[in-house]
Amino acid sequence: MTIQNRLSDQELVALLKERNQAAFTEIYDRYWRIMYGHVYKMLLDEEESKDVIQELFSNLWINSDRIPDQLNLPGYLYIMAKNKVLNLIRRNKFQTAYLNSLSDFITEASTATIDQLNERDLAMAIEREIQSLPPRMKQVFELSRKENLSYKEIADRLGTSEETVKKQVHNSIKSIKHHLKESGGAAVLLLTFLR
Incomplete structure (x- = not known):
């Protein structure tokens, strides 16, 4: 039994803020299984849950100097985990929407058009x-x-402002589409990418 085992969460957090690795290890040992359980209930995927937990504790170490002094450590970790899960779900939703859109395009496009496209050149x-x-x-x-x-x-x-951001995105899409249309057929696929 190490000295860290006998320390309270508050004492461990104070040591963690000083970049104490033993305190970090104790926090990890105390809470990784509990946090994994919460994340797994939300995602129902073992590998993604492990990835979220890895990122959670990595961020805890990296941002240890920003941890509030008086906090409920398990609650803090739970909120971090929940936010990471929500971000993952949002990211996956965007990826799925993009893949579905690309799939629709490929289904509608003629084989001759698809054969002419060179993915690497398009990406470049x-x-x-x-x-x-x-x-x-x-x-x-x-x-x-x-x-x-x-x-x-x-x-x-x-x-x-959000309006400025919206205009910037719109203008950048318009500019990219314009320049690609001038360079040929690859722009057809880009229209799906830039919806």
Whole structure:
């Protein structure tokens, strides 16, 4: 039995804020199984649950200096876990919607058109157009399309209005579509990507 086993949650948190690895290990040992149980009930997927728990405790260590002094540690961990699960569900929803949209396009497109498309060239063309956007527009576009953040989340992160974010995304999509249409047929597939 180590000294950390006898410490209260508050004492462990104080040590964790000082980057004490033994305190972190004790917190992990006390709460990983409980947190895993909560996450598994929400996701019903063993691997995704393990990933969420790994990320939860990694973030706890990385952001230990930002932990409030007086807190209910299990409650704090539960809220972090719940938020990570909600973010995962949101991310998966966007990915599923994109894949469904792409599937619909492929189903409707002729075989000849599909045969002419070179995925690698298309991905490079899209990325080239994204990189050529003005810096702020590029940043907003990537937060929207690559990180799947909502307009509100982007606005909060960048300290601007949702309307400005919406206009930036709209203008970037319009610019990318325009430049790709000029370069040929690959833009057809991009229309699905940029809905």
